[in-house]
Amino acid sequence: MSNVNSAVIFIGQTGLGRWQYIELQSLYSQFVQAENEKTIIPVLLPRVNEIPKDLLFLAQHHWVSFTKKS
Numbered sequence: 001m002s003n004v005n006s007a008v009i010f011i012g013q014t015g016l017g018r019w020q021y022i023e024l025q026s027l028y029s030q031f032v033q034a035e036n037e038k039t040i041i042p043v044l045l046p047r048v049n050e051i052p053k054d055l056l057f058l059a060q061h062h063w064v065s066f067t068k069k070s
Helices: 018-033 053-060
Strands: 006-011 039-044
Touching: 006 018, 006 053, 018 039, 039 053
Parallel strands: 006 039
Antiparallel strands: none
16 A cells, blocks of 8 residues: 555445445555555535535545536
């Protein structure tokens, strides 16, 4: 994980899956221990308008939303 400077986490309509939560926890613990700056980039998939309440800590990161504007 020392070669990784950023990670993307995709958030769908049902939030994160069980394995995504485990991976996210692992990423955070490794990134916090890292001496150089690393980040997690939340990506909101179509029909997800905001970061879910149980993931609000991700709002502090730059995030991307894939929504269709009419």
